[in-house]
Amino acid sequence: MRSVAIELATETMNYKNDLNTRLIDTAKGIDLEICGNDKGKKIIEATYATGLVKITGVNGTLIKKGYRVLNSTSNIEYEITEDKIIENISTHVLVIAKTPGKIGNCEIGQINSFKEIYPGLSSVINEVPFISAIDRENDEEYRKRLLDYIRHPRISWNKYVFEDEARVIKEVDKAKCIPIGNGNVKLIITEKNKPIASEKVKTDVKNYITNKILSDINLEVLGVTLYELNLSIEANINQDFNMDNAKEEIIKNLNEYFFNNLFSTRFLYFDIANVILNCKSIDKLSDLKINNTKDDLVISEDKLCIINQIKIGGIE
Template sequence: METEQDIQNRMLSKIGEEHDKSTGSFIYDATKPAAIEFETKNKEIAAVQDKLDIEKLTDKELERFIYQRTGIERKRATKATEEVIISGSQGSSISKGELVGTDTINFVSLEDKVINESGLMHVLVECEKPGKIGNVPASSITKFPVTLPGLINVYNPRPFTNGYEAESDTDLRQRYYDKLQKPGKAGNKYHYLEWAKEVTGVGDARVVPRFNGPLTMKVVIIDANKQPASKELIQNVREHIENEMPFGVEELRVSTAAAVPINLSVSLTLADGYTEETVKAHIKTNGIEYLQQIAFKTSFVSYAKIGALIIASEGVLDYQNLLVNGGATNIPIGNEEVAIMGGVNE
């Protein structure tokens, strides 16, 4: 885009040399305000043009652009929910809205429950905050942020896995492109792909037509955290597709991708001030990010890229003897598999 000075120089170049065009001259000063205004208008025009380019839109503007053209809406963040077990004296209770938690995250009771003669009660709880922050490991909920009379202990027997971040701009934009470039029509495979990816919590999907003969369809999904999908999410996808699909399909199978753990063995040279445990955590974080990027996108985990993410991890000066799942080669990932981060030197 032309700057104010570029515009003024172009204007001055159209004026004959017999006129004084030096800085401070009448002609120079007369063209200066016009150049400033032209630059301002050019910026305004460029801003309008940018709003017609989906690659330059973000947040609410991107949502509005896509919804107006296709009806596609951004999938919202969800709060992680799961059951906890609370022990205490018979007759003690917990009410909706009362809290249990980890050391740092609170979960809200969704039920009114009373402890029976067993001394236990099972209570459905929900994270206070939406997103993956609520995806906590099993046995990590052990606190009562506020003392509740008669209640002694609490724990979650299963991990929480269904807290999802809001759909990213990148993923929303990709669904828009898929709608235009791979249109779902009359129950073709792209229709099943579209239906699966409409469900909140689905990160990606693959469709296998005629997997068990004519008039059969298989949909393989991963969740929004690019992990194997839960039974609840699988059921949600199945119900949504059944409500949308045409008559005549004899068998619809919805399943999750099988997990392929990626385990690393590596000799690390650490920077001063770092412990191996801290650096391993950084490597795992980078590994998770890489595996999320390639989930359902590539057919292998790159040995070279694993090495690159290790050397890029905070606290790593160098590494040697890297093995990925026991070897020094790429790890193949099948069409119905998803790579997940395993251990580092474990």
């Protein structure tokens, strides 16, 4: 009897373990990916940061595809993706990080040197931040997305269908559908390589959906617009960081926070403060003003908050 009981207990345990690998709520790693693939939803892989940099040099110099530039803060390399000739002293070229994930994102001015000497080229700088790269989904993020898909059925061209169909266009990253009523629909999108959607991509999304949907609708496709924030804080900076390092870390973390929560219409004051407190460069935070106020941040769905300026004062 004892051996039978042990065998039954072992079989029960094996059954539970096997069952856990097949349920979205409990599966992990490759088992969770199998569950997601069964639903037609693959895990989101890390993407590569990309954007424009300004290169200055001698007129007539050819900037070659494959040249490398460097982020002086993270030492991440970026590769120039196009050939271009310098005219009027400088020009802009597209670059892509050689390392995937958020580590390739950067603030203004952090890409500021060449990997090696290139004849005729004197300087490089990114005049806009790179913020579009993402890390590979972890299990909890993937699980949440799968459960959201299951709990919000895509039927009869509801808002979830509009969002899915917008992402069929390969350049589209994020999409938010806002049904207005009486056949009017507003769709807000971002591009994978940049937060601001181009007119071409917006037109492609509108044409694709309009040609596919059977009913008559008035579809308006919009891109996000930047909403600049000026911060003033009183804080003690960790002794391992200087003022510039602290500002860079806070700006980077806040910009990522706002991008990850794009389409939110309210950001709680204490959540923003918590992002700052979680920065390694900050030991203590006693005061925070956002655009000269101490209140929640309320914006429209089509706004992407981005830090314009930050002032740090010491705690008395």
